[in-house]
Amino acid sequence: MTKINFNLNIMNNYTRIHVSILDKTEISFMLYGQLYIYEITKWHGRGKYKFIKSFHAYKKRSKYEFGELIIINDEIKTFNINKEQINNCYIQGCKDIIICLEQLIEKNKKCIIDYAIYFCKKIWPNELKKTDYNQIEYDKYITNQTCNMIIDVKFILPNIHWDVLYFH
Numbered sequence: 001m002t003k004i005n006f007n008l009n010i011m012n013n014y015t016r017i018h019v020s021i022l023d024k025t026e027i028s029f030m031l032y033g034q035l036y037i038y039e040i041t042k043w044h045g046r047g048k049y050k051f052i053k054s055f056h057a058y059k060k061r062s063k064y065e066f067g068e069l070i071i072i073n074d075e076i077k078t079f080n081i082n083k084e085q086i087n088n089c090y091i092q093g094c095k096d097i098i099i100c101l102e103q104l105i106e107k108n109k110k111c112i113i114d115y116a117i118y119f120c121k122k123i124w125p126n127e128l129k130k131t132d133y134n135q136i137e138y139d140k141y142i143t144n145q146t147c148n149m150i151i152d153v154k155f156i157l158p159n160i161h162w163d164v165l166y167f168h
Contacts, residue, residue: 002087008098011105011157019094021087027094027149032158038149043093048086049079051141055089058138066092093142100146105157112157116150119143 002021007014010031018028025040043051055061056069065088067081081089108115124144127136136144149155 002091004091006091006095008095008102010098010102015098017094017098019091021090025090025094027097029098034156034158036149036153036155038097038153040145043090051093052079052081052086052089054136054138054141055093093145096142097146097149100142101150101155104146104150110157112150112155116147116155119147120151 002019004019006017006019008017009015010029013031015029015031018026020026023041025043026037027040028035028037030036052067053069056066061068063080065085067079067085067089070078070080104115105112124147127140127144
């Protein structure tokens with residue numbers, strides 16, 4: 001099992017993020033007294049190499065930290081990557097999910113869950129119609145994972161108050 005902790009900013013709050021990787025990846029963090037735990041059972045569908053391919057295609061990565069893909073004529077011939085580097089890809093994916101969370105909070109404020117549901121129900125299915133799931137780009141995949149996390153953990157922004165309305 002791989003366990004790592006790192007700090008990222010969420011809502012101007014320096015937040016300790018815990019990641020553990022075994023058969024699944026678990027992201028957990030405490031924000032304003034609320035514990036959030038999200039599990040990723042499979043990275044990018046049914047194969048870690050699909051995730052790693054999109055991870056590397058997104059931007060240039062350190063081959064020492066994240067391994068490398070050997071590509072000849074636009075076709076992946078082989079991966080030059082070890083277990084530690086695969087875990088580093090997953091850890092960076094977790095960091096990117098939290099960074100995306102911060103971006104979505106900044107943009108959508110009070111309506112974060114509404115936006116996440118909208119993305120998962122309207123935007124993501126359209127992306128899947130346009131391209132094969134195995135070819136989904138990293139940034140779109142991370143955004144989808146982030147929106148799924150927001151929904152699954154019932155993420156609610158702290159210090160947001162709603163008018164209480166009872167049935168009458």
